[in-house]
Amino acid sequence: MKKGLLIVYSGLSGVGKGTILEKLMPMKDLNLAYSVSMTTRAPRPMEVDGVNYFFVSKERFLEAIKNGELLEHARFVGNDYGTPKAYVEKMRNEGKNVVLEIEIDGARQVVSKCEDALSIYIVPPSMEELERRIRERGSEDEQTILKRLSKAKQEMKEIDFYKNVVCNDDLDKAVDEIRNIILKEMNN
Ligand code: 5GP
Numbered sequence: 775m776k777k778g779l780l781i782v783y784s785g786l787s788g789v790g791k792g793t794i795l796e797k798l799m800p801m802k803d804l805n806l807a808y809s810v811s812m813t814t815r816a817p818r819p820m821e822v823d824g825v826n827y828f829f830v831s832k833e834r835f836l837e838a839i840k841n842g843e844l845l846e847h848a849r850f851v852g853n854d855y856g857t858p859k860a861y862v863e864k865m866r867n868e869g870k871n872v873v874l875e876i877e878i879d880g881a882r883q884v885v886s887k888c889e890d891a892l893s894i895y896i897v898p899p900s901m902e903e904l905e906r907r908i909r910e911r912g913s914e915d916e917q918t919i920l921k922r923l924s925k926a927k928q929e930m931k932e933i934d935f936y937k938n939v940v941c942n943d944d945l946d947k948a949v950d951e952i953r954n955i956i957l958k959e960m961n962n
Pocket of ligand 1: 784785786787811812815846847848850855856857875876877878879880881
């Protein structure tokens with residue numbers, strides 16, 4: 775059986791990555807599996823342990839690093855995030871195309887380890903629109919919002935190592951574009 779793709783999927787906080795993925799995941803022909811990350815961040819309302827993230831203590835996170843359980847890991851606005859390696863390998867060996875929804879430092883680690891990773895970066899139509907979307911979500915305090923926006927501006931300067939950059943101007947158009955990128959790579 776052909777090994778599944780490793781899809782590195784990133785974009786600025788608030789860009790609509792999650793909404794795009796919700797549309798892509800049920801598409802049977804894409805054969806996707808979502809890699810649930812480990813994080814030390816506190817759950818947001820509606821987030822479920824084991825579904826959105828594995829919410830763990832700092833001690834458990836450090837233990838996972840020490841045991842070599844993580845494919846990559848990074849700090850993002852005061853919290854740790856990492857990709858459990860075993861699930862990714864298992865799913866890829868079963869032919870599933872595994873999606874890692876991760877930030878840029880982790881993406882760089884994965885791309886340097888796995889040259890055949892399919893990397894996709896989602897950009898907002900403008901920074902003003904991004905700020906509006908983050909505020910609308912209403913889940914962070916002002917200080918965190920400002921930190922996330924400053925991080926966003928810095929990150930936009932470093933995205934050239936992604937093979938694909940997609941603008942989320944129109945949701946359906948962005949979904950279609952990413953769908954086609956994945957289908958093309960599957961047929962390669
Ligand atoms: P949030 O706190 O908004 O859920 O996530 C913050 C950032 O961390 C997002 O850019 C998200 O994609 C990223 N992230 C989530 N899981 C991982 C992971 O396992 N590794 C890395 N490097 N980043 C992650």
